[in-house]
Amino acid sequence: MDWQVQTLCGQAYGAQQYQKVGRQTYGAMFSLVLVASLVSLVWINMENVLILIGQDPIIAHEAGRFTLWTVPTLFAYAIFQPLSRYLQIQSLTIPMLLNSVVTLLLHIPLCWFLVFKSGLENVGGALAISISKWLNVIFLLLYVKYSSACAKTRVPVSMEMFHGIGEFFRFVIPSAVMICLQRWAYEIVALLSVLLSNPQLETSVLSVCLTTTSTFYSIPYGIGAAVSTRVSNELGAGRPQAARIAVYTVMILAIIEVLIASGTLFGTRDIFGYSFSNQKEVVGYGVFAYAVALVFKINCINIMFGNIKK
Template sequence: MEEGMLLLEGSGDGVERLTWRVLGEEVKKVGYLAGPMVVVTLSQYLLQMISMMMVGHIGELALSSTAIATSICGVTGFSLLLGMACGLETLCGQAYGAKQYRKVGTHTYSCIVSLILVCVPISIVWVYMEKLLTLMHQDPLISHEAGKYAVWLIPALFAYAALQSMQRYLQSQSLIIVMLLSSTAALCFHVPVCWLLVFKSGLGNVGAALSIGLSYWLNLIFLAIYIKYSSSCEPTRVTLSKEAFTGMGQFFRLALPSTVMICLEWWSFELLVLLSGILPNPQLETSVLSICLTTIAFLYTIPFGIGAAASTRVSNELGAGKPQAARMAVCAAMAIAITEAAIVSAALFASRHIWGYAYSNEKEVIDYVTGMAALISIEVIMDSLQGVMSGIARGCGWQHLGAYVNLGAFYLVGIPVAVVLGFVLQVRGRGLWIGIMTGATVQTTMLAIITCCTNWQKQAIKARERICSDEYKANECY
């Protein structure tokens, strides 16, 4: 036994010292969840990326309109639904750990109903996308095409709402293989269907939007069939009842800060692209920053998947009343995150001279991207650490703290620093990126402090209180 190790419950005297072997076992548990979750996240990200790549071969108008529509639809729609669904990680994960299986199904229905209701006003905004873009003084042709794309993307919005809810339901129970199979199947379906609808049907960029919707619905149907008929879901399978509607209040109390936490960070990067458009030589600056952000978004699927695994392990252990086991899960997840950050950032920096060719053949763009490689590699490290710690925050129910951290880090520090460096000190695109990287560093530091200073015993008590229904007294839940 080694001194200074964590303590775990379970021995004859109530505690058992954590050895490297025990930590290794927890790393395996987190890794078993993280690997498939990375693939699931990556598969869903590739749906829109592949659609954009195919549309890019139609023409400049199709590509620019699709890019604008995708950005605005992400900000006003998909980011909101993703953020709200992440609130389910706390509720379902802790309820499953406490063996309150009926609550897992009820919370999921509350999430589905809530997200579908939110889709209605979002759809109205998307219907008027063309007029909104025109009011923002965008090119009329681009506004028209972007408006059509957004309207045809509305079916995907409703499928995405239910899909995210079901994925959190399965994730909380560590049923991740079915999500892996369904998401990869949907991606394999998407590639030929998108090609047919974009190039052979005459629909053009509208066909790309339609193919995304079809792929989301196919993924959703796969998961719905599995949940309905699989014996693995039998303990948590419930019918839609009044409890799902009365539970919407509890869901929104976690979903709203969860949405703010995710959207504040998402929107800050979108704002970075807008700011690059008013720099001198905006075509070069916007192209380079778009390449950097696309790369970061692609690589972020890895820590997001690890964070989802950490959220599941932490929420399950807190729900089961095992605070030290939850702390061990945090240690294991952070060990994986640090390893992943080192490998990915080093690989990215090593490939800095050829990385830009994946996006452009222009020497000026490639040289600029090569010069940004060191900054991007540092951002990869920050994203890897904060992505996992954000998952831990969701597992604990710290979404409100995450919202405050992101507000301060990006909008009180990151964006102002970016504006000063980019425009006042004339560092331009590099200055904008250094500013957002400064915000990410503050965010990561604050999340690390919160994680390290956490009283896990108190978190377990809060989890049990959250799980207890109104009809139970608090002490009956222990």
């Protein structure tokens, strides 16, 4: 859903409609908070939902506890994503990078303390994630409020932010369905793994696979965000040829990135699993993890091209 902010606001910024950028960002935040409120109801009852669909009660209990404590991240994410797109379409990426670095440096000791020293274990990890997400949001909000770089697009909160909500949802719903169907495929695999003969092992292996794909997904995700910003800015400014060049450039980068990432995974397939576990059974599934990651890398190209189309 946040990509629609980049599409709409990016074109508005390219057309020098700076006030519209601010209003659309506020509208997107409000819309996503509403959606997060609905999703939070499912997350709060996640343990019961998992048991209802036949999951192992022990795993369902742990997953439910973890999900409950990550509910605050839904609302942080609902604010952070439009805010990050708001800065990206203005090419204000360095403040976002510094913000991420500072948040990460704070997150590591916070996570270590809450997981290992406080006795909260999994709940401590969820709490650390929630705190770090909100720190990320707070730092960006302070930058937007006080930085002169955002002066042109910074507008006061008013009722005008509700005017573009209908247009926002018209773009969002098809895009959200497309993204959800794609990502739910991996979640369904994780859910089905619990029904196998050794659910603890299979869940651990799937965790390695999904973590690996999520990590490598960050690279094409960043490239996709950059080209989406560039394309929307150029189209808003009435320069379709420049937008076309940006698309061709990112296609070449995508192919190079996939070859490097997949080659790295293949070359380290026998030892890669030790990054996550010292259990030989888990590490022995390294080839499987590589295969899943390779398929995901191919899908990442589709994601990137989908973002370009927007």
